[in-house]
Amino acid sequence: MNFELSDEQKMIQQSVERFVQDNYDLNTRISLSSDNLGYSNDYWKSMAELGWLGLPFDESDGGFGGNQIDVLVIMEQFGKGLVLEPYLASIVMGGGALKKGGTESLKKEILPGLVDGTKQLSFAYAEQQSRFDLEDVITSARKEGDNFILNGQKSMVQNAETADHIVVVARTSGGQIDENGITLFLVDASSEGLSMDNFPTVDGLRASEITLKNVSVNADRVVGNVDEGFEILQSVANDAILALSAEAVGAMEVLYKDTVEYTQQREQFDHPMSEFQVLQHRMVDMFMEYEQCKSMLYRATMESVQDPKAAQRTIHGLKHLIGKSGLFVGENAVQLHGGMGVTEELRIGHFFKRLLVIDSMFGNADHHLQKFTTY
Amino acid sequence: MDIELSSEDLTFTKEVRAFFEENKIKEGEDYFTWRNNWFEKAKEKGGWDVPKWPAKFGGPGWTPTQHYIWEQETTKATIPFDIPFGLGMLAPILMGYGNEEQQERFLPPIRERTVNWCQGYSEPGAGSDLANLKTKAVLSEDGTYYTVNGSKMWTTLAHVADWIFCLTRTDDSGIKQKGITFLLFPMKQEGIEVKPIITLGGAHTVNTVHFTDVKVPVENRIGEEGKGWTYAKGLLEHERTGLAGLSRSLFELENLKDLARTVTRGNSNLMNDSGYKAKIAELEIDLMATEYTELRSLASASAGGKLGPESSILKLKGTEIKQRIQKLTVEASGIYSPAWGEKSVGFPFAKGGTAGYLNSRYFTIYGGASEVQKDVIAKKVLGLTKGSSK
Numbered sequence: 123m124n125f126e127l128s129d130e131q132k133m134i135q136q137s138v139e140r141f142v143q144d145n146y147d148l149n150t151r152i153s154l155s156s157d158n159l160g161y162s163n164d165y166w167k168s169m170a171e172l173g174w175l176g177l178p179f180d181e182s183d184g185g186f187g188g189n190q191i192d193v194l195v196i197m198e199q200f201g202k203g204l205v206l207e208p209y210l211a212s213i214v215m216g217g218g219a220l221k222k223g224g225t226e227s228l229k230k231e232i233l234p235g236l237v238d239g240t241k242q243l244s245f246a247y248a249e250q251q252s253r254f255d256l257e258d259v260i261t262s263a264r265k266e267g268d269n270f271i272l273n274g275q276k277s278m279v280q281n282a283e284t285a286d287h288i289v290v291v292a293r294t295s296g297g298q299i300d301e302n303g304i305t306l307f308l309v310d311a312s313s314e315g316l317s318m319d320n321f322p323t324v325d326g327l328r329a330s331e332i333t334l335k336n337v338s339v340n341a342d343r344v345v346g347n348v349d350e351g352f353e354i355l356q357s358v359a360n361d362a363i364l365a366l367s368a369e370a371v372g373a374m375e376v377l378y379k380d381t382v383e384y385t386q387q388r389e390q391f392d393h394p395m396s397e398f399q400v401l402q403h404r405m406v407d408m409f410m411e412y413e414q415c416k417s418m419l420y421r422a423t424m425e426s427v428q429d430p431k432a433a434q435r436t437i438h439g440l441k442h443l444i445g446k447s448g449l450f451v452g453e454n455a456v457q458l459h460g461g462m463g464v465t466e467e468l469r470i471g472h473f474f475k476r477l478l479v480i481d482s483m484f485g486n487a488d489h490h491l492q493k494f495t496t497y
Numbered sequence: 498m499d500i501e502l503s504s505e506d507l508t509f510t511k512e513v514r515a516f517f518e519e520n521k522i523k524e525g526e527d528y529f530t531w532r533n534n535w536f537e538k539a540k541e542k543g544g545w546d547v548p549k550w551p552a553k554f555g556g557p558g559w560t561p562t563q564h565y566i567w568e569q570e571t572t573k574a575t576i577p578f579d580i581p582f583g584l585g586m587l588a589p590i591l592m593g594y595g596n597e598e599q600q601e602r603f604l605p606p607i608r609e610r611t612v613n614w615c616q617g618y619s620e621p622g623a624g625s626d627l628a629n630l631k632t633k634a635v636l637s638e639d640g641t642y643y644t645v646n647g648s649k650m651w652t653t654l655a656h657v658a659d660w661i662f663c664l665t666r667t668d669d670s671g672i673k674q675k676g677i678t679f680l681l682f683p684m685k686q687e688g689i690e691v692k693p694i695i696t697l698g699g700a701h702t703v704n705t706v707h708f709t710d711v712k713v714p715v716e717n718r719i720g721e722e723g724k725g726w727t728y729a730k731g732l733l734e735h736e737r738t739g740l741a742g743l744s745r746s747l748f749e750l751e752n753l754k755d756l757a758r759t760v761t762r763g764n765s766n767l768m769n770d771s772g773y774k775a776k777i778a779e780l781e782i783d784l785m786a787t788e789y790t791e792l793r794s795l796a797s798a799s800a801g802g803k804l805g806p807e808s809s810i811l812k813l814k815g816t817e818i819k820q821r822i823q824k825l826t827v828e829a830s831g832i833y834s835p836a837w838g839e840k841s842v843g844f845p846f847a848k849g850g851t852a853g854y855l856n857s858r859y860f861t862i863y864g865g866a867s868e869v870q871k872d873v874i875a876k877k878v879l880g881l882t883k884g885s886s887k
Contacts, residue, residue, distance in 0.1 A: 248832050250843060251761055252832075253760070253762065253831045253832065254831065254832065277832060277833070277842075277843065278832045278833065278835070278836070278842075278843075299763070319840070319842075321836060321837065321838045321839075321840050321842055322837045322838040323835035323836060323837050324834075324835050324836075324837040324851050324855075325835060327835075329835065329836070331842060389622075390624060390625050390626035390629070391625075391626045391629075392626075398868075400868055400871070401868065449824075453858060456697075456858045456862075457858070457861060457862065457866070457867075460624050460625065460862050460866065461619070461624060461650065461651050461703075461859075461862055461863070463858070463862070464696045464697050464855070464856070464858050464859045464862065465694055465695065465696055465697070466695050466696070466697065467694075471697045471855075474697070474855075475697065475855065478827070478834070478835075478851070478854070478855075479834070479835040482827075482830075482831065482832060482833075482834045482835055483832075483835075486828060486831070488772045488773065488828065491772065492771075492772055
């Protein structure tokens with residue numbers, strides 16, 4: 123057992139940390155978020171040049187052969203600046219699906235562009251009725267000659283607006299909640315019959331509702347095997363949960379540290395607020411939640427690298443803890459900042475909102491608690 | 498002890514219900530015309546337009562049970578909105594400490610809802626430690642007016658208020674609680690600048706207010722110079738009871754259950770999800786208990802004539818309940834809770850639920866933060882001399 127990062131990972135950690143410090147102060151983030159794209163294309167190019175976009179992909183696909191631990195290193199630092207660039211949607215989710223299930227020719231076609239930052243992906247899995255259940259899929263894909271015809275609606279799709287291709291989860295056979303019969307398709311974002319309704323999310327990012335009306339997709343665009351897509355879907359979801367949890371841990375670190383600093387500066391009742399024991403204990407609680415989340419993140423990530431199947435239960439536990447503790451830390455950071463905490467002026471509120479969104483993605487604390495108990 | 502309502506109370510309940518029923522807003526009716534008429538009719542009933550005012554000042558003089566019945570019924574009826582600052586916060590101070598001239602001048606427009614008030618208490622350096630306020634009021638040499646300079650913060654609805662009741666410092670030589678003076682003055686005048694503070698839910702309800710050489714005639718001072726803190730303290734206890742908002746929570750809890758029923762889960766809905774259902778149940782049990790804590794507090798107030806520090810429990814429990822309702826609304830929205838902006842995405846309640854949750858974080862901060870409320874209980878109820886601080 124060894125919790126030390128490799129020298130290479132330490133270098134990446136330092137370079138991402140520096141990038142976030144230099145480029146992601148609150149005002150820059152706010153202006154990027156309300157800008158056309160919703161993020162910075164220059165930043166995205168830098169991330170490609172620094173090799174971060176290629177990190178999780180195999181060397182044969184133009185990547186650097188990294189794993190979930192490398193992604194953790196990046197995402198934790200991203201969480202400290204609430205980075206807007208679509209690393210999760212494009213690299214971890216979209217790219218992850220191709221890495222896990224794409225044919226050689228699909229990988230050859232897409233991954234190099236993904237790694238050099240010229241192409242982007244999105245991953246459309248949720249539907250209105252599905253809530254957090256991955257296997258609940260109504261969107262249909264019907265075989266017609268060499269093609270599949272896709273019909274249905276996908277909800278809360280991240281980064282769809284700027285994606286070149288969207289990995290769409292659809293049902294090729296079976297009932298609404300059967301794991302069997304789910305198939306993943308790589309769909310061109312400009313396909314005829316595909317329409318998007320784009321909107322901002324409360325954390326300053328973007329999402330879309332996607333409608334598919336007789337969208338024709340060639341059978342060679344299937345990612346993985348027909349009817350057997352659930353395994354890839356779950357594996358992508360697990361990687362996304364690990365990445366989101368790492369981001370959340372980074373955000374929680376900022377929240378508890380900012381709170382400690384603020385209470386030392388703010389005076390009420392003729393004392394710095396940090397001298398009041400009740401507030402000290404609350405900050406200790408926040409710190410403890412942060413450390414526990416970090417431990418669970420390390421545990422789930424290391425188990426995933428070793429044996430993804432065996433890690434499933436731990437991943438449910440992780441997402442439960444991240445959801446619950448993330449909101450605990452966020453709510454208390456706001457509380458201890460008093461009125462200032464609920465304004466848009468301090469970064470506290472922005473981090474809190476991101477943690478709220480993270481809890482809603484890939485299953486909230488309740489959902490994963492229930493899943494955990496089924497093992 | 499007896500939970501049974503007397504026949505008088507039952508008659509009263511029927512009367513209240515009938516009144517609400519008769520005066521419902523009609524289709525196509527202009528809201529503000531209806532609102533004015535509603536208060537007019539309520540006044541004719543014998544002070545029902547100002548339920549909490551004492552009979553001496555034109556209120557109905559109800560028993561605690563009648564107040565409870567009224568609150569219960571308002572959760573089920575459509576009644577016009579009201580802003581609490583004049584009616585519920587300033588009015589009791591005017592009644593208790595204002596002179597006759599002030600009562601005659603200020604109470605009628607409050608009752609008629611023609612003048613909107615805001616509360617100038619908190620400042621950048623005076624939040625939980627309210628007595629630390631620095632806004633200065635200097636009496637003119639001839640003793641006819643004060644000149645006010647300084648800043649107030651978190652001033653709710655200052656941007657729509659006609660008047661402000663304001664705590665100012667007239668003396669800083671002694672302890673902080675002394676030397677505070679309670680002044681009333683119009684908001685729409687030179688020297689007053691109102692700047693919005695946008696809160697996390699994207700709403701503009703609170704403001705920063707700056708005063709530069711604002712002149713306030715001395716007849717607009719409540720009570721004596723330097724005793725404003727004493728007057729405001731009684732009001733704060735009053736405010737804290739009002740902030741519990743239990744009848745509103747009862748309404749919102751039922752509303753939440755209805756929303757959750759629209760979220761399908763397989764062949765059923767979210768209200769049948771074991772985890773979610775359990776959280777709703779826990780919330781409802783807390784709400785039931787808190788309702789009776791409020792009743793007990795009302796009863797002891799009517800017996801002793803004054804709210805005791807036990808009213809602090811109500812603000813703590815009441816605001817926590819309100820926050821939990823908002824949090825469970827976010828949970829009901831599921832994947833749609835992040836949706837923001839102009840459009841409605843997923844569930845119609847999703848965006849409002851998220852905004853409500855974010856804004857609800859304020860409930861445990863304003864009107865005395867929860868930590869301060871607990872200090873009050875520790876000191877005044879449990880007799881712990883140093884409270885939980887230091």
